[in-house]
Amino acid sequence: MSVVARSLVRLYPDAFRERWGSMVEDEARGAGWKSWPNLTAGIVDMWLHPALWPADSPTQRHRRVATMGITVALAAWFLSHLAAEQASPQPTDGVRNGVMHGCTTLLLLGIALVAPRPRPTPSAALTLLGWALRRLAVPTVLGAAVVVLVHGGVDADASPPTLRTAVLAAWWIALGLGAIQIPRIFTGIGADAVVPPGTGRLRVGVWTLAAASATGGATILGVSITGDSFQLLGAGIGVGLLLLTGVCAGTLRDLRDLPLAS
Known part of the structure; x- marks a missing residue:
């Protein structure tokens, strides 16, 4: 996975990365640079909806x-x-x-x-x-x-x-x-x-x-x-x-x- 994609994944909330971070990394690794727009959109969407983050x-x-x-x-x-x-x-x-x-x-x-x-x-x-x-x-x-x-x-x-x-x-x-x-x-x-x-x-x-x-x-x-x-x-x-x-x-x-x- 590229440095850019890895940096984008780290911008997701901690609760999201703990639950689905490995899956997102695998998808980003397979898609290459084409995954960057989707990763960016996903980051914005998750931070705007904290009620949807995985919770205990x-x-x-x-x-x-x-x-x-x-x-x-x-x-x-x-x-x-x-x-x-x-x-x-x-x-x-x-x-x-x-x-x-x-x-x-x-x-x-x-x-x-x-x-x-x-x-x-x-x-x-x-x-x-x-x-x-x-x-x-x-x-x-x-x-x-x-x-x-x-x-x-x-x-x-x-x-x-x-x-x-x-x-x-x-x-x-x-x-x-x-x-x-x-x-x-x-x-x-x-x-x-x-x-x-x-x-x-x-x-x-x-x-x-x-x-x-x-x-x-x-x-x-x-x-x-x-x-x-x-x-x-x-x-x-x-x-x-x-x-x-x-x-x-x-x-x-x-x-x-x-x-x-x-």
Whole structure:
């Protein structure tokens, strides 16, 4: 099997490779380079449907869907925040801001619904604290440094362009790292520290996230297209939020088709 095919197989989720990895490798070895497109499509499909991964129990599936929901919520928040920072003033800003505030509220509600519940024990609290410190230390320090610089007497308008660019880049890097690392906390933490939500709460939470992504995406896309000038970045963000809605819709279908116990 070629190096490319072997690398692609490694991109499948661990649970998938443990169950079917050898079979996929055999098929890739027989098909050669012609297997690369199918492998790529399979990787994307599997990561978009964590509820379908091989699992030892319904609880394990719940944990995976909960992590996916948190990832979608944070990605939607990041994109919405980016759109708000880059948007040009429009006559309908009041209406748009009201809609986006409503979407933010829905995202927070969705996270609260899908997030695993910490067990009420000292050991669970210490475990959560340890994971949070390991995963969030870098983005927290980086973001705090930017806040100190901005509010510590540094005049952004009078600063050299290089410094302004560096501060802005550091801020967005901190936000992006935080959005990436938070889901990793829930993938790494064990069942002895958190309890995943049941099927009913997962469904309501994912529906809430879908509503937030769809509303926010449609609003940002509409403003970007119908405003005084076409905004390519805003349109791309709107499309990205609508794609996240599709991810939620696929997860809801998986939850409906699989007999996940509450």
